Amino acid sequence: MIGALLTMMAAVAVAIAVQRNLFAVVILAGAYSFLMATVLFALDAPDVAMTEASVGAGISTVLLLGALHLAKSVEMKPLRRPFLPLAVAVATGLVLAYGTLGLPAYYDPQAPIHTHVVPRYLEQGLKETGVPNIVTAVLASYRGYDTLGETTVVFTAGVGVVALLRRLRRRGGKEGR
Amino acid sequence: MRDYLVLRVVAKLLIGFMVLFALYVQFHGDFGPGGGFQAGVISAAAIIFYGIIYGLPAARAVVPEWLVETMLAAGVLLYALVGVAGIVLGGNYLDYFVLGADPVAGQHRGIFWVELGVLITVAGVMLKIFYLFAGRAGGEEPPS
Numbered sequence: 149m150i151g152a153l154l155t156m157m158a159a160v161a162v163a164i165a166v167q168r169n170l171f172a173v174v175i176l177a178g179a180y181s182f183l184m185a186t187v188l189f190a191l192d193a194p195d196v197a198m199t200e201a202s203v204g205a206g207i208s209t210v211l212l213l214g215a216l217h218l219a220k221s222v223e224m225k226p227l228r229r230p231f232l233p234l235a236v237a238v239a240t241g242l243v244l245a246y247g248t249l250g251l252p253a254y255y256d257p258q259a260p261i262h263t264h265v266v267p268r269y270l271e272q273g274l275k276e277t278g279v280p281n282i283v284t285a286v287l288a289s290y291r292g293y294d295t296l297g298e299t300t301v302v303f304t305a306g307v308g309v310v311a312l313l314r315r316l317r318r319r320g321g322k323e324g325r
Numbered sequence: 326m327r328d329y330l331v332l333r334v335v336a337k338l339l340i341g342f343m344v345l346f347a348l349y350v351q352f353h354g355d356f357g358p359g360g361g362f363q364a365g366v367i368s369a370a371a372i373i374f375y376g377i378i379y380g381l382p383a384a385r386a387v388v389p390e391w392l393v394e395t396m397l398a399a400g401v402l403l404y405a406l407v408g409v410a411g412i413v414l415g416g417n418y419l420d421y422f423v424l425g426a427d428p429v430a431g432q433h434r435g436i437f438w439v440e441l442g443v444l445i446t447v448a449g450v451m452l453k454i455f456y457l458f459a460g461r462a463g464g465e466e467p468p469s
Contacts (some may be wrong), residue, residue: 194358198350202366207451210373214458278429279355279436286362288436292419296404299443301402307451310394313457 150190157183168223174212180204195283265290329378332349336378343371351444355433358377365447378420381459393452400446 160180167173181204188197252259268297269286279285346370350359359421376384408419421435 176393195360195363198358198363199366202363202370206370207366207373207455209453210370210377211458214455218458218461263349276428277432277436279412279432281355281357282373283358284354284360284440288439289421289432292408292435292439295439296401296408296419297442299404299446302450303446306397306446306453309399309450309454309457313461 150187153183153187153190157187168225170216170219170221170223171213173223174209174216177212178205178209181208195281332378336374339438340375343374344368346468347371351440354440355436361443362447364440367452368444369448369455371374372452376455377460381456382431385456388452390456393449393456396445396449397453398446400442400444400449402442403445404442405437405441407435 157180160176160183164173164176164180167176181200184204185197185201188194188200210301256262269282269290273282273285273290274280279289279290347364350367351361351364354360354364363463372388375387407421407424411420411423412418414423419435420427421432423431424434425431
């Protein structure tokens with residue numbers, strides 16, 4: 149199941165790299181995100197799957213289409229054949245694949261990540277917070293500082309976009325807003 | 326897209342359910358999958374959907390620019406103030422146990438307000454980015 153989905157994701161990724169029509173690339177990127185969301189759902193992570201489907205397949209696709217509206221919809225052929233970037237990308241991919249060999253097996257309950265604070269969260273979470281969804285309990289309560297940081301990151305990203313596009317508007321427009 | 330009757334009717338039918346689903350994801354996040362981030366994105370998507378079908382001015386009439394820009398900062402402020410409330414009531418920063426009569430009620434209250442803060446900021450940022458992109462695409466200003 150997950151293997152088939154990952155194979156489809158790899159095929160979509162290759163199609164994105166080969167495709168020159170940017171409209172097709174945007175739609176394929178949405179399909180990629182949706183496959184990713186399905187993989188996450190198959191891994192019993194519906195919270196993350198919901199985020200991936202709404203942000204990756206939903207909002208990003210709309211924003212990319214909006215950006216596409218401002219630009220030409222066909223990517224130009226590169227002037228030179230980019231062999232050096234290809235070599236760097238392949239080498240990095242091989243190193244990453246080599247790195248996964250050192251990871252614990254996927255469903256291994258003795259993996260370090262499952263033996264640190266996870267047992268306490270799972271055993272005490274419902275008693276301490278009264279929230280049955282352990283993801284919400286960890287996200288909003290046990291890891292409240294992290295989520296405050298994440299919200300600040302989202303805020304900063306929004307402010308960054310506002311600052312960038314506002315400045316262009318003032319330079320380009322003549323209303324002096 | 327204002328001329329497509331089918332899209333207009335379907336959009337009007339769907340947007341109510343989208344907002345309702347966002348509220349469900351927000352307030353049922355304690356029991357099922359979801360929470361502030363997902364609900365924020367879904368509610369922003371409902372407004373963006375409305376904007377795509379009925380045009381940007383119609384969306385701006387529903388959720389005006391000043392409201393979106395206030396939401397941007399208000400969510401993070403709300404989140405940070407929940408932390409300050411924990412200090413004022415005699416706990417640590419972001420300590421929810423002191424927010425209610427008993428620890429579990431305090432946790433519920435803390436998580437509720439924190440998730441609401443996340444929803445407000447996420448929805449505000451998504452809408453702001455869409456407004457800025459769509460505003461440029463709509464020929465609102467001359468290209469430089």
